[in-house]
Amino acid sequence: MLREITQADFELFWPTFQSVIKAQETYAFDPTMSIEDAYQLWCVTPTKTFVYEDDGQILGSYYIKPNAMGPGNHVCNCGYMVADAARGKGVARQMCEHSQDIAVRLGFEAMQFNAVVATNEVAVKLWQKLGFVIIGTLPKAYRHGTLGYVDSYIMHKQLRTQ
């Protein structure tokens, strides 16, 4: 079930969040950030944040926010995280589809991912399957935990025509 996050949910989700940022394979977040800073970043700054809950377990979470202000605030940005135990079960796909519905309901017209790490092939392929297009490659924009400098992709999907 996808529903809006609570602070208690985030505390349950924190081990997943921490393992994702410590791995330094997907997110450009400070790997040593505190739970307070993470909560601010993931749950307070965004417009909305959701969890994917299954039988009391938090299997995933995503946020949605404007990608820019003023004349750029019709494009949104989302970030998704899935618990290790829930990989391969379609949680990311369901969250991304949900986020596109929410985006349209919030009035956004397009969705942009600013830095999809090129070596994160599972994510790149899933976003492509869901209609996102790589519109640019940022050369060596990410210092991968085990692979060193790798490229990042900017991915984009128009949700509504203007």
Next chain:
Amino acid sequence: MLREITQADFELFWPTFQSVIKAQETYAFDPTMSIEDAYQLWCVTPTKTFVYEDDGQILGSYYIKPNAMGPGNHVCNCGYMVADAARGKGVARQMCEHSQDIAVRLGFEAMQFNAVVATNEVAVKLWQKLGFVIIGTLPKAYRHGTLGYVDSYIMHKQLRTQ
């Protein structure tokens, strides 16, 4: 002369800042933002902010900050603004060249502009002259004050090899 900004400088620069954001032709900033929010955004959040001062007049200003956190914090982002009265005098060029020197001194390895409005041809051409490359086009990502929806470019320059 380029030097670090003070709060008094920003107050002198505010009419330029306000005219730039109200025009809605170049920046994805809220056109109605207060001077307090603008000061926070332009002078507090960034790593450093500079002014171009000439005989007590503030002709331009720019900020520099990391474009991402953690494993992405070797790429910086800058924003530049020039006073109307100082256009065509090379102020933007001098600020961009200065910012590249500062970037390297701060340890950044590349510089990225996330949304150069495509119709801002003077800026696009200047950044290209200074070695920046358009690495992607964001379709209709900016609602231009007079032209409606226009594209934005992501521009990038490698400052040091890794």
